[in-house]
Amino acid sequence: LREHEEFTKVKNIATIELGRYEIETWYFSPFPPEYNDCLKLYFCEFCLNFMKRKEQLQRHMRKCDLKHPPGDEIYRSGTLSMFEVDGKKNKVYGQNLCYLAKLFLDHKTLYYDVDLFLFYVLCECDDRGCHMVGYFSKEKHSEESYNLACILILPPYQRKGYGKFLIAFSYELSKKEGKVGTPERPLSDLGLLSYRGYWTRVLLDILKKHKGNISIKELSDMTAIKAEDILATLQNLDLIQYRKGQHVICADPKVLDRHLKAAGRGGLEVDVSKLIWTPYK
Numbered sequence: 572l573r574e575h576e577e578f579t580k581v582k583n584i585a586t587i588e589l590g591r592y593e594i595e596t597w598y599f600s601p602f603p604p605e606y607n608d609c610l611k612l613y614f615c616e617f618c619l620n621f622m623k624r625k626e627q628l629q630r631h632m633r634k635c636d637l638k639h640p641p642g643d644e645i646y647r648s649g650t651l652s653m654f655e656v657d658g659k660k661n662k663v664y665g666q667n668l669c670y671l672a673k674l675f676l677d678h679k680t681l682y683y684d685v686d687l688f689l690f691y692v693l694c695e696c697d698d699r700g701c702h703m704v705g706y707f708s709k710e711k712h713s714e715e716s717y718n719l720a721c722i723l724i725l726p727p728y729q730r731k732g733y734g735k736f737l738i739a740f741s742y743e744l745s746k747k748e749g750k751v752g753t754p755e756r757p758l759s760d761l762g763l764l765s766y767r768g769y770w771t772r773v774l775l776d777i778l779k780k781h782k783g784n785i786s787i788k789e790l791s792d793m794t795a796i797k798a799e800d801i802l803a804t805l806q807n808l809d810l811i812q813y814r815k816g817q818h819v820i821c822a823d824p825k826v827l828d829r830h831l832k833a834a835g836r837g838g839l840e841v842d843v844s845k846l847i848w849t850p851y852k
């Protein structure tokens with residue numbers, strides 16, 4: 572299957588129907604061969620099964636009893652909920668989610684080994700159910716201290732702060748694990764923009780509060796952001812000097828204020844008091 576994927580990287584599915592949205596796809600995704608002749612696929616927005624025809628979906632919706640992603644609701648604040656789905660316990664769901672996500676992710680190889688991942692699915696909930704906004708995946712055990720493998724916000728929900736919310740969420744999980752984390756590389760252009768935006772905002776806020784008197788190690792301990800990512804972010808903002816073989820933070824208050832004004836909106840906050848979660852064992 573992987574070889575097949577390498578040789579036929581032409582976009583196959585042009586649009587998908589998902590809940591109340593019809594969404595144009597961005598990239599190739601290696602759906603099973605019997606879907607190769609389809610321009611449009613119909614997804615059940617809850618179990619993420621996909622079908623070739625609208626009538627099939629309608630029939631499916633009459634008998635599908637899911638109203639939210641399978642797995643545990645680990646966060647709820649207002650109408651936003653986060654579900655944790657174990658790829659081993661919900662293999663088909665995990666695979667469906669990967670097929671769907673690949674339609675919007677260019678460079679990622681698809682993992683068929685969903686067993687090794689947890690999926691954090693963000694939903695907006697109403698009386699009809701919990702509607703998926705986006706998700707991120709996370710390896711159950713990462714040697715490289717990755718705290719996020721893939722992240723996606725579905726196009727109709729993009730640019731509303733949900734991406735930064737998921738990024739913040741991934742670091743909150745790392746804090747609960749007592750570890751630092753970093754996203755799996757490579758990052759897409761939009762991924763890099765979102766991470767840079769998140770790192771910049773978080774670090775500037777702390778620097779401002781501490782009037783710049785803080786080390787990279789302390790910043791890392793407070794935020795669960797890996798030291799390398801902190802250094803790169805601060806270098807990008809021109810807040811680092813190299814003295815006597817050491818990187819030191821030079822945060823002039825005026826420069827900080829200028830950066831803070833330029834930094835984007837804070838985005839949606841993760842309310843940690845509403846996160847009920849223990850690390851995977």
Ligand code: ACO
Pocket residue numbers: 675676719720721722723724725728729730731732733734735736754755756757758759760761762763764765766768835836837838
């Ligand atoms: N143009 C310019 N800047 C953008 C854009 C855009 N289209 N989208 C996001 N940004 C930047 C902005 O700086 C924005 O902050 P601001 O609005 O305060 O200025 C910041 O990124 C984050 O914005 P959010 O609204 O929080 O991000 P969004 O909800 O749109 O999600 C995401 C970002 C997840 C990267 C989304 O664009 C997406 O799903 N893209 C397709 C899949 C993808 O590329 N995923 C990342 C791959 S890398 C990896 O998985 C490890």
Ligand code: ZN
Pocket residue numbers: 615616617618619620631635636637
């Ligand atoms: Zn279904």
